[in-house]
Amino acid sequence: MENMLNRSQLKKELFTFLIITFAATYILQFFVFNRAGYISSPLSHIWSTTLAVSMFIPAASAILCMVYFKSKALTRETKIIFAFFLLYAVLFAFENYCWPVMGTVMNLPVLSTIIAVLGMVTVIALNLKKKWRKGLVSSQLSFGKNRKYYLILPLAVFALLILEYLTLNFTGLGTPLTEFDISAFIVTLVSYFVLYFFTEWTWYFGEELGWRGYLQDRLFPLLGSYKGVLVLGVIWGVWHYPMNALGYNFPGQPILGNILMTVFTIVFGIILSYAVLKTGSIWIAVVMHLFNNKLNGVICAYIAYSPDVLLVNALSCIFLGILALVLLRSKVWKQVEKIQGRGTV
Numbered sequence: 001m002e003n004m005l006n007r008s009q010l011k012k013e014l015f016t017f018l019i020i021t022f023a024a025t026y027i028l029q030f031f032v033f034n035r036a037g038y039i040s041s042p043l044s045h046i047w048s049t050t051l052a053v054s055m056f057i058p059a060a061s062a063i064l065c066m067v068y069f070k071s072k073a074l075t076r077e078t079k080i081i082f083a084f085f086l087l088y089a090v091l092f093a094f095e096n097y098c099w100p101v102m103g104t105v106m107n108l109p110v111l112s113t114i115i116a117v118l119g120m121v122t123v124i125a126l127n128l129k130k131k132w133r134k135g136l137v138s139s140q141l142s143f144g145k146n147r148k149y150y151l152i153l154p155l156a157v158f159a160l161l162i163l164e165y166l167t168l169n170f171t172g173l174g175t176p177l178t179e180f181d182i183s184a185f186i187v188t189l190v191s192y193f194v195l196y197f198f199t200e201w202t203w204y205f206g207e208e209l210g211w212r213g214y215l216q217d218r219l220f221p222l223l224g225s226y227k228g229v230l231v232l233g234v235i236w237g238v239w240h241y242p243m244n245a246l247g248y249n250f251p252g253q254p255i256l257g258n259i260l261m262t263v264f265t266i267v268f269g270i271i272l273s274y275a276v277l278k279t280g281s282i283w284i285a286v287v288m289h290l291f292n293n294k295l296n297g298v299i300c301a302y303i304a305y306s307p308d309v310l311l312v313n314a315l316s317c318i319f320l321g322i323l324a325l326v327l328l329r330s331k332v333w334k335q336v337e338k339i340q341g342r343g344t345v
Helices: 002-036 045-068 076-097 110-128 130-134 149-170 182-199 201-223 225-239 241-245 254-279 283-303 309-327 332-337
Strands: none
Touching: 002 045, 002 201, 002 225, 002 241, 045 076, 045 201, 076 110, 076 201, 110 130, 110 182, 110 201, 149 254, 149 283, 149 309, 182 201, 182 283, 201 225, 201 254, 201 283, 225 241, 225 254, 225 332, 241 254, 254 283, 254 309, 254 332
């Protein structure tokens, strides 16, 4: 009976999260579409802001659900990180939709950027002291265990991305936008990663706390890890459908684009879920999501650019799919299936 009640509670939390997340995202994007029209390239200011704000919604929904359902993971340390994230999200939206309080730097509003940097410094500080770190374990906001995976998995994804763009280059399907210089390439990659990690971590935390944190911890006990990670990937893909239909990611290809997006979110989702399961931390998913989104453009510019977005994304699905299939053979998935009623976040 207790297990049935637990499953019932997990379902209630899961569907509440999904309803809030999808309703808020779709309503926001529909409203902006009515005012600004389709998404074009380069992105207009209102659409670039809206797409960023959309990324905050899954985490905001998760936090709302955690408060409403009185999650035990809401420790003092967890609340501090959530406070920085929510403050950033509100300030970012205000400064971009209304007025940048302190002006902008690198097209980012200064005040919310300062909050982002202070927030990440706080995250690092909270993970340095054992007592504080312990308060982050249940919410998966400590840096976790098996920290070697913070190096291994991003490097594996990086190697596959390099192979993807080398394939475009060698087959003549893509050409570099700039002359390749190994020193400039490495310096650009490292500097971009450090810069965005401190100034835009909130964007990827916004998705990963929602998908790989809150939703994953409810899907896996209900469906099992294998079925759960596939369903999670589909849900993540469907969440992208309106923005893609309006011209983002796959301009002029809403149907094929959304099909490819779903394949990609399943494949990349498997990799991110594996990373979270191995480390017990959301942060590795944040790092890898940021790495993929922000550094892809650097690799593309130095090795091979192709205007065929369907081809590029199909290759991403193939190369990352190889890694996903390898990771699915890990014992970690079966170990998770033995744990019922996890739902700690």
